[in-house]
Amino acid sequence: MSPAAPRLPALLEALGQRAPRGMVLGLDRVREALAALGDPHAGLAAVHVAGTNGKGSVCAMVESIAREAGLRTGLYTSPHLSRFAERIRIGGEMIGDAALEAALSAALERVPSPLTFFEALTVAAFVAFRDAGVDLAILEVGLGGRLDATNVIAAPLCTAITSIAFDHEALLGPTLADIAREKAGILKPGAPAVLGPLDPEADAAIEAAAQTVGAGPRVRVARAERGGRAGEIAVGRAGPRATRVAGPARSAIEVELGLRGAHQAENAGVACGVAWQLAGRWPELERALPAGLAAARWPGRLERLDAGGAQVLLDCAHNPHGAQALAAWLDEEGPGAARTSLVFGAMADKGWGEMLQMLAPRAQRRFYVTPQGRAAAPLEALREVAPGEPIGDPGAAVARAIEGAAPGGLVVVTGSIYLVGEVRSALLGIAPDPVVTL
Template identity: 45%
Template sequence: MALHPKIIDLTLERVERLLARLGHPERDLPPAIHVAGTNGKGSTLAMIRAGLESAGRSCHVYTSPHLARFHERIRVAGRLISEPELLALLEECERVNAGAPITFFEITTCAAFLAFARSPADYALIEVGLGGRLDATNVIARPALTAITPISFDHQQYLGETLAQIAAEKAGILKPGVPCVLAPQPDQARAVVEERAARLGAPLLIGGQDWDSREEAGRLVYQDADGLLDLPLPALAGAHQIVNAGAAVAALRALGMDEAACAGAMTGARWPARMQRLDPADLPGAPPEAEIWLDGGHNPAAGQALAALLARMHARRSAALHLVCGMLDTKDPEGFLRHFAPLAPMVHAVSIPDAPATLPAERTAAAARAVGLRAEAAGDLGSALAAAARAGDPAPRVVICGSLYLAGAVLRTMPPLD
């Protein structure tokens, strides 16, 4: 396949051209929920999906990136697309594209929309790949609903150096007259989204104003103009998931779902590599009694959320904390790692296998030391886990973190995801 030479090149021209040649499948989708944001997109979308499916609705789902296997990106009416089906769709898109420049993500998006247009479902849940305004998914003229999760700094080389610039790109998914669920935002980001919504006549459902979610007595309390819901806590771990859960419930309420669907969103959501508990027996070198977690967060805001969760866990059970950290060279390792300083973990830095853009382990270790952490470079994941095992605590807490690409490398060694 002759692809556009740039891996990321934000424009809609190529994807719009191919979709037109394919007969505009994006116009034949079921009602779409389009989700953008810096952190929490996937978790929020997973909860929306769980809520809809608990209410008996079928969902197409398009997410990125994949973790272990490429076909995880596409679910057709709830089932993972088969590899033969995916291959046939990509070959069809390649044939119709006829050698014109196109990026990997663009042709994958066209294949997903083609699959969705050819199979019945009640909803299509679409996660933005990068940004929003010029993302390949932003070709649906009138979705049923949009949502923007918390906005923070990431991908500045593509989206801009200020929160206002980044927010403007995320707000590009808003459509005239289409409601948007907006998670609580920094003032600078919120102002940009509000201004665009006003210009388009897009009703906003704003977290902290039109709806609110909080943890109270081991439950999720959600409140909006229609009343108060007392729900189970989300199955996805972390205080930051309370905000994501609130956005998911606000979305479900906007779609007309009842309290039972909202409860299903909390209990039924599954989202790998978001504080996912792993079995040490599946990881060579891991201490047998270790408590091992996998998290794909990779920017400063994600580091802050993960550190806050670990602080709460530490308050319940003290254990030696080890971070096995690998990051891409486009990220901010010091910004990610500095939040862990109060927890005094030992950082075992690794390079990410088969990732050309990996930050070398030595540089990740140096970044950790620069923010006051003890750190060493390890040859690979197994060596890092073995180092944690040698540290003296027979039951350490080990968190593998820093990149979805590292998470994917871990998950590829384990049984396939459902």
């Protein structure tokens, strides 16, 4: 903590004390708080991104492109891996202590009603972006879309929905159409929308919502090795490592993405679609696309770290859709099951059985752990899905996996964002803030 922020520890403690209230969906409290602070979000040039998976990657790509174009950016994402401050970034860097103190002081002390943890950080982000004078704010939805605290943005320059898959069904609904309708709540009158590859049921629900609200033009991302149809952004391979993105009436871009995994091609297509929509206001975004995509980074997503002579791969796959993407990467770029160890732990309310069924065959040695946060999947239940060693403590499991790693082997840590955050903090020597599953 810098000397300029003496009250920050107390404010962070007060923020953490709000976490047990959990996620309380709704916009009234946030609107009331923002009004008391002079509506710092009003007039903010913003991109709003929802989706089951991929929304954080798309936000990171869009932010990187915008910075490459010379814009002063604000990025708001959740959850954090190590520090609360990761959630609010200015110009590509975690918010500084003094700025975070000022923003949290406003959100926690100058509003009429107590906000939840996520609501308070959302309000703090808007205050920070106003105070920093950002040119463009990129906002990641926390949960769903329609009732998420970030949805107080009334007139985004562009919206995006990256993917629709089963997750948080208890809150968002039991069908893909239900989930899609909740995420389509971010669509706004006149604002263009970029849609990642979607199941037809989800696409139809989003299209219906777009027509009802009077959203701007919709552009869809699709896999195609050459050009796409009208209104489509075509993504495909341009070589062993390069990705090709071609948009309607746009020159194709070929670039080696900064983010690993074949699934990032679709995310890059969404990010390009957003940038193309914004290029009417900032033409320099066109030039910045290749360098911005190449420079994008998103910690904990197919992230490799050296640890005691072994390679550790951290991936925040926390639902079956994410596990499928990780499994595809392991098939294509991993060292093979015989040289792969898996450290797996998941929240009990996730599809951990399906996830483990996909990942277990790709690792000969498996260690099961209990992540911090909400109730975790029982270790013995994980063993029933696939044989493995129940260790519980993630640090001990990673140490065992590293110790027994074969030459050229890989230790994969996955199943929960909170597990990845805990392990990443330990490997990098970061003193973490408390785990908050919001």
